[in-house]
Amino acid sequence: MADTSRRMLRLLTLLQTGRAWSGAELAGQLGTSPRSLRRDVTRLRELGYPVAAPRGPGGHYRLAAGSAMPPLLLDDDETVAIAIGLQLARAGAVEGIADAAAQALRKVEQVLPQRLAAQAHGLLRAVDAAPPSWPGVDGALLTELSAAAARHERVRLRHRRRDGGERERIVEPHRVVLLGRRWYLLAWDTERDDWRTFRLDRVERARRLGQPFRPRPLPAESAVDFLRERFDAHAPEQLVVVTFHASVTTVAERLSRKDGALEPLGDDRCRYSARVDSYEWMAVVLALAGLDYTIERPAAFAVYTRALAQRMAAAAGEPA
Structure with a gap:
């Protein structure tokens, strides 16, 4: 039983790398037979891990997205990194997720293995993060705009200008960017027919329109480079x-x-x-x-x- 459990954990570790594996490759990595491999895959599925394996001789095993989140296998450094990241998320740079981050952090702390518990608890006790003094960003807004950018879907924005006035725009989101202390949306403005940046703390409302668009090539290596170049061009040095x-x-x-x-x-x-x-x-x-x-x-x-x-x-x- 112990050998089976260790083999299943090893199998899960291989599948969580994100690549597709042939049955022969997995059996070779695990030092087991194809029949035992199929039994192990069945056990993982029963535990909630969505292991996909198309039928036929060319089929490969891979870990697919499921409807629920099963347990994850993390190495030591990944576990500590998650704990510290959740601790920082509690500080509130993104509004509306502090409680969820605190709850997730408690769950991580409860399941830490003994060899990591002292190290992680020491870090968490020693690391404290004050709420940011600059404007935060609403978590729901961040999720909405990020989803629109990922799915190439137009968005109607209500944006507050520097003079306090408000204006609605229809934009094609490209990236959400954290630059310095502020969050920005880099998007194509359909009215101005040009690239625009919008500070997220000035976005009053955003609604996806269900209208797909074809992504435009960005005139820079990355969204971060584009914002830096644009800000530098307008900064009188x-x-x-x-x-x-x-x-x-x-x-x-x-x-x-x-x-x-x-x-x-x-x-x-x-x-x-x-x-x-x-x-x-x-x-x-x-x-x-x-x-x-x-x-x-x-x-x-x-x-x-x-x-x-x-x-x-x-x-x-x-x-x-």
Whole structure:
């Protein structure tokens, strides 16, 4: 009985790889006869695993989609990854799934084998995630738009513009993209006859229309690349140059922004140059470095920094 159970677990592991196996291949992998293989397949089906095997000499075994979810076989790393992923999902970046994630996490914890329990429980106790400070996305909306993109089905959107007004559009969804801290829908706008991006936190309603469409080729390697290129094209960047009164090594260790260029000017001075689309963010980056520096250019950044320093000094009040 123990040999049979081990063989069935091995069979299930092979089927869950997603490929189709011939009977001879599976029997060879399991070291059993074709007759025993057929019995093992029958037992898996009785346990709820939808093992498909077309009739005929060319038929192959594969694990098909079923109407219910049977138990899964996961290795150690996969089990821990699922537990951590569910813990992060509870933080609420996607609205409406926190309770489901917590319930699923409890189920995973209950069935963890002893060799993983201590490791996983330690990780879960040590890892905590605060709710995001940026707008979340509704889980039902995310599901609706993702399904429309996967099935190539047009959607009617009610979208809130920056000025607060609302407008309905019919779009052909291509991808739902998480970029930075926001969720976006990349879609073909049938009215504008062009690609558009919609922030999901501004989508009031989305309804699939049951109208199929033929997917259009995207003018980029991926949806993420397309969004980045479009956002970069519309972001007015400025070159900021400052001189740090510290060595290149010290500045490199303390600077949180790594996409600029550092140039040594001696043992205790260096120049930092970076293109930015936000003076606010660059001021924070420089302040958090905790090092003395002098702004070389542009003058507008120096003006902004002085005004920011005055506001912060006023907010702190007079010393006691």
